[in-house]
Amino acid sequence: MKKHNLQESVPAKTPQRSATQNRIGLPNLYSTRLWAICLILFASFTALPYCNQAKAATTEEEDSALPIVAWFNERDTMTYWISEGSWKFEGTDTVKTLGANTKVMITVTDSTKEGYQMEYKFLKFSTDTDAESEMQNFMQETVQRLQDEIAGTTIRFRTDELGKITQYDNLEEVEKQAKRVFDGIIQESSWMDKLNSTGIKADELFRNIDPSKLVQSYTEELEMLFQYHGYQFPLKETTLHEEATDTKYESDTYLSATIDPESYEYDIIIEINNYIPRKDIKQLLGGFVDMLMDKEDATTVKEDMDTGFDEQVTEDAVSKEFLHIKYFPDGWPQEVISQQKIIIGNKGKMTQKYITWDERSVRNSD
Secondary structure (H helix, E strand, C coil): CECCCCCCCCCCCCCCCHHHHHHCCCCCCCCCHHHHHHHHHHHHHHCCCCHHHHHHCCCCCCCCCEEECCCCCCCCCCEEEEEEEEEECCCCEEEEEEEEEEEEEEEEEEEEECCEEEEEEEEEEEEECCCHHHHHHHHHHHHHHEEEHHCCCCCEEEEEECCEEEEEEEHHHHHHHHHHHHHHHHCCCHHHHHHHHHEEEEHHHHHCCCHHHHHHHHHHHHHHHHHHCCCCCCEEEEEEECCCCCCCCCEEEEEEEEECCCCCCCCEEEEEEEECCCHHHHHHHHHHHHHEEEEHHHHHHHHHHHHHHHHCCCCCCCEEEEEEEEEECHHHHHEEEEEEEEEEEEEEEEEEEEEEEEEEEEECCC
């Protein structure tokens, strides 16, 4: 079976205008160096505990619960498109700054009562033509190398009988490839010089990257597809408000689990909002400045912050996470939408991963 009319969930498009007009008019709060740090901070802050939320749900005794269970067969295959994007926005003005697409295939190679042996294969890489940013230029530079060196790479993994990933079989081999590809991209890219020109210690930063972290970029979406297999959710809507503590920000959480009574397809939706006080934004930025810049440059940037931050940043920040996973009745993920937003006033940035099935061949038992 093949799916047509692939659609991506994106912010509402603004009317077409010139490239200059279409860019968000963010105030020049900081130097280019500080703005680069802001973006890194926003991207780094959004690793919120979806999995912990799911585990909490599994401990509840519910009369009506929705279990996420794999009913797979040997030789089943699912092909997915993974679309990644970033947007900056101010009010109703939105501009796409990053867009990339990856096609992957998952195959069940063995099915037993203990679980499944499976393969995750990279098929194709491409970039969007409607995104504008230095990072998008970097993606354009590297996509051919990804196609040449990573397309065809296969990760072998195992799950238990419910579909929960329990083991990877060849990550050492994949780790070596990831390090080789990453080093080649960095050496040949003009992006290093641009980072160095902003004062970021690019050589030191990239040299200290743990190869095992690079492998996570290979498995991140795979983990996302199977992250809730083996858990169960109450078939209802749940809301939770938590006040700030010494270790956590004030937050609101929304959880919904539903099943279609006709198709038996089912959905999990989780939303988490963290409220970050204005005073903490400056402290977080200062820590990232110290980490990524040498002492002299870091001092200059923090002086810029001292003179401009209090004037320009007058509101608290909100970190928003949204996750929606839709499943077929047999437990194969059908669609995943994962969004992270950071908002200060009417300005902000959103990143999104959108995974949707493209081709499907299931129930291939003898």
